[in-house]
Amino acid sequence: MSRLRSALAVAALAGALASPSVLAQPAWEDLGRAATDAEVQAWDIDVRPDFTGLPAGSGSVDDGMDLWEETCTVCHGIFGESNAIFTPLIGGTTAEDVESGHVGSLARGDHPGATTFMKVPTISTIWDYIYRAMPWDHPKSLSPDDVYAVTAYLLNLADIVPADFELSNDNIAEVQEKMPNRNGMTLEHAMWPGNEFGTGYIKPDVQAEACMENCADEPQITSEIPETERNTWGNLREQNRSVGPQRGADTTRPEGKLGDARGPVKVVGPKDRAAGGASARALELIQESGCAACHGVVRTMIGPAYVDIAKRYPGGVDYLTGRIISGGSGDWGDVQMPPQDISEADARLIAEWIAAGAEE
Amino acid sequence: MEDHQLQMAPASLRAGRLRKAPENFLGANDIRTVRAEARRGRRDFIRNSFAAAMAGGAAAYAGAQETVGQGDPAILELPKWSTSLGKPVAMTGYGRPSKYEGNVQRRRSPGLTQTTQASVSFAPLQSLFGIVTPSGLHFERHHQGWVDVDPQQHRFMVNGMVRKPMVFTMDDLMRMPSVSRFYFIECGANTGMNWGNVAVPTVQYSHGMLSCSEFTGVPLIRLLEMAGADLDGRRFVLAEGADGSSMTRTIPMSLVKSGEVLVAYGQNGEMLRPQNGYPLRLVVPGVQGVSWIKWLRRVEVGDEPWGSKDEAVHYIDLMPGGQHRQYTSIQECKSVITTPSGGQVLLDKGYYSITGLAWSGRGKIRRVDVSVDGGRNWKTAQLQEPVMDKCLTRFRLDWVWDGKPAIVQSRAIDDTGYVQPSYKQLRDVRGTGNVYHNNAIQSWLVQENGEVKHVQVA
Numbered sequence: 001m002s003r004l005r006s007a008l009a010v011a012a013l014a015g016a017l018a019s020p021s022v023l024a025q026p027a028w029e030d031l032g033r034a035a036t037d038a039e040v041q042a043w044d045i046d047v048r049p050d051f052t053g054l055p056a057g058s059g060s061v062d063d064g065m066d067l068w069e070e071t072c073t074v075c076h077g078i079f080g081e082s083n084a085i086f087t088p089l090i091g092g093t094t095a096e097d098v099e100s101g102h103v104g105s106l107a108r109g110d111h112p113g114a115t116t117f118m119k120v121p122t123i124s125t126i127w128d129y130i131y132r133a134m135p136w137d138h139p140k141s142l143s144p145d146d147v148y149a150v151t152a153y154l155l156n157l158a159d160i161v162p163a164d165f166e167l168s169n170d171n172i173a174e175v176q177e178k179m180p181n182r183n184g185m186t187l188e189h190a191m192w193p194g195n196e197f198g199t200g201y202i203k204p205d206v207q208a209e210a211c212m213e214n215c216a217d218e219p220q221i222t223s224e225i226p227e228t229e230r231n232t233w234g235n236l237r238e239q240n241r242s243v244g245p246q247r248g249a250d251t252t253r254p255e256g257k258l259g260d261a262r263g264p265v266k267v268v269g270p271k272d273r274a275a276g277g278a279s280a281r282a283l284e285l286i287q288e289s290g291c292a293a294c295h296g297v298v299r300t301m302i303g304p305a306y307v308d309i310a311k312r313y314p315g316g317v318d319y320l321t322g323r324i325i326s327g328g329s330g331d332w333g334d335v336q337m338p339p340q341d342i343s344e345a346d347a348r349l350i351a352e353w354i355a356a357g358a359e360e
Numbered sequence: 361m362e363d364h365q366l367q368m369a370p371a372s373l374r375a376g377r378l379r380k381a382p383e384n385f386l387g388a389n390d391i392r393t394v395r396a397e398a399r400r401g402r403r404d405f406i407r408n409s410f411a412a413a414m415a416g417g418a419a420a421y422a423g424a425q426e427t428v429g430q431g432d433p434a435i436l437e438l439p440k441w442s443t444s445l446g447k448p449v450a451m452t453g454y455g456r457p458s459k460y461e462g463n464v465q466r467r468r469s470p471g472l473t474q475t476t477q478a479s480v481s482f483a484p485l486q487s488l489f490g491i492v493t494p495s496g497l498h499f500e501r502h503h504q505g506w507v508d509v510d511p512q513q514h515r516f517m518v519n520g521m522v523r524k525p526m527v528f529t530m531d532d533l534m535r536m537p538s539v540s541r542f543y544f545i546e547c548g549a550n551t552g553m554n555w556g557n558v559a560v561p562t563v564q565y566s567h568g569m570l571s572c573s574e575f576t577g578v579p580l581i582r583l584l585e586m587a588g589a590d591l592d593g594r595r596f597v598l599a600e601g602a603d604g605s606s607m608t609r610t611i612p613m614s615l616v617k618s619g620e621v622l623v624a625y626g627q628n629g630e631m632l633r634p635q636n637g638y639p640l641r642l643v644v645p646g647v648q649g650v651s652w653i654k655w656l657r658r659v660e661v662g663d664e665p666w667g668s669k670d671e672a673v674h675y676i677d678l679m680p681g682g683q684h685r686q687y688t689s690i691q692e693c694k695s696v697i698t699t700p701s702g703g704q705v706l707l708d709k710g711y712y713s714i715t716g717l718a719w720s721g722r723g724k725i726r727r728v729d730v731s732v733d734g735g736r737n738w739k740t741a742q743l744q745e746p747v748m749d750k751c752l753t754r755f756r757l758d759w760v761w762d763g764k765p766a767i768v769q770s771r772a773i774d775d776t777g778y779v780q781p782s783y784k785q786l787r788d789v790r791g792t793g794n795v796y797h798n799n800a801i802q803s804w805l806v807q808e809n810g811e812v813k814h815v816q817v818a
Contacts (some may be wrong), residue, residue, distance in 0.1 A: 035525040107682030129669040185686040194614025211749035219734030219817040236703035261705035
């Protein structure tokens, strides 16, 4: 033992003798600090199914409708029914479901897709999620009363509460008793580690055996990708390495014969935005400035796709710059694009990229 | 890097064996000329002859070797990298893959999501070796876009049923004694597109929400102890992110208490990538990726689960009869062959090393069996060391392909004795209306023309 180390050991021993509790504490005990009440309050925003954590407040269906049309319609549709951007929120529940707490169409399989209100068992989930994460591009911008109002509006759309209802921390537990799928969950499965739910050990539901010989009949192919979809994922030849035991299939043409896979492979480099020029910066800007929440490069979303704008306004840099800054509606539909908080230089950079064809 | 770069496929020549040229490839006069020039040492002439021959395609390239009687121009004609000065050190402060590897990328599956922020990119499993996923190819699943958090501004809070709610800076966390461990992470919806039928062509899209890294961080239990957490009785932990979505999931206390759950900042020897939660994420070994909260800002100790959006609307498993399983977390034992796999084309008959990945959220892989006849007969594959708990395990098996159609499958068994099921076995219990936790045996059909197709069999 070095002299320094033995000196440290003696010091540690002396310290331990002086205050025996030191031995029980790890050496790093002094790292971190106590959180203040205000800090905990600022971050501890979760609401549990038993409504622990729910702030006091209230909001009416009417107020919720106003907020909804202002803030939520662009993604979710006027009645929460839209599947254009996200899965629908509303639909597929009945008065019988509200009575039984089991959404019947889940068992019958007669509703295409499952809406949020078909699945969610707990109203706390809706409240908590809207409060922490909505709206999509400005999360945490709604007040508790706003969230009560929007939640009330959704509950009314789902025929759980009447149109004159006001939701509050006082009556939300009564609403919980009407949630259409409140009895739709089970904890009887083997996929939670531990016994926190008190279910005890549950055997995995699927029990297979490892047969080694003559295990099955001649296999029959039951499903494969239709030939018409061969190139839907892009050219698979360019999604594989150019060397190795195999190549990617050239999906731009019909299947070939054995040996055709040899030969040159086009290497498509990663789109290197960091090292790129003006167009790379434009792509960064549409992400940073939140434009991409509504506009896809090639996909029509809430607003038109950039490639479509490019086709309509080739070379229209000045017009597009102004339009980005001022916002507006009417050119492509009724949805209002708000004025953008962006410098003219950045707006111009984006406009130049669009006007030049909006290449990704 | 340059797009649209064409390169020769060196495997158009089989090592150690030259092939006969088609008779009409070079005429007799051409051959005489080439040989005469070659004897005079006119290398450029030969090179030009090859260039002309190349226009005829790769088969002609192979044939040209014997015609000139010399050998492979890749050997005979020294390439520019053998005859020039190389590039300097530190030209790129952070190194990048070869430009020839540009096809190996994470990718989105067309039409899967309507936005790019609540979306997925899949890891290119067909092109990876061993068990570690390069951080830049790690799959992505974001619910409200990824953020790049300033580590100096990042804080981590512990509150709830604790004696003393606490705040830690990154400095605090990184000063504490750390552990580094290899774990797989798999999205609960991995392979979910194929519950009902084959919906995607390649292993990248069918299984690519799977990655494996060495994670470095502090066991969460240490931090709970420092805050004086009340750990007696029924207890749960909520984990919450600092991004716009502030994702929350209820974490099993049993895993926290075992010391497995990490508050991690390191990934494969460097800091986490922003897309993977920089500077701090939860690591919950064996449990689906959604619980590995990224940009982790807070954990709370409580006596009830939280029923958050991603455990009450999504990540719930629809069963026949209409009930949903809630708080399904463990990723059960699963495997997939990555070579050969869907969307690839084998170059020729003959030897192949069938290889793939196996993993289990309940522990170690004990055994992997491989079938090349669609599941009638199986052979036990070799497991590549190391075989670690809740980590990817690489397996391989020798195979000489006779050129006839073959359906290759793998079946993993973990150290609890659980056997990866077939689609029939899985659907008999869970139906086909589910999205999550599809761990069925995967089938790839190798056709006579060498092209490999994603199929399901009965």
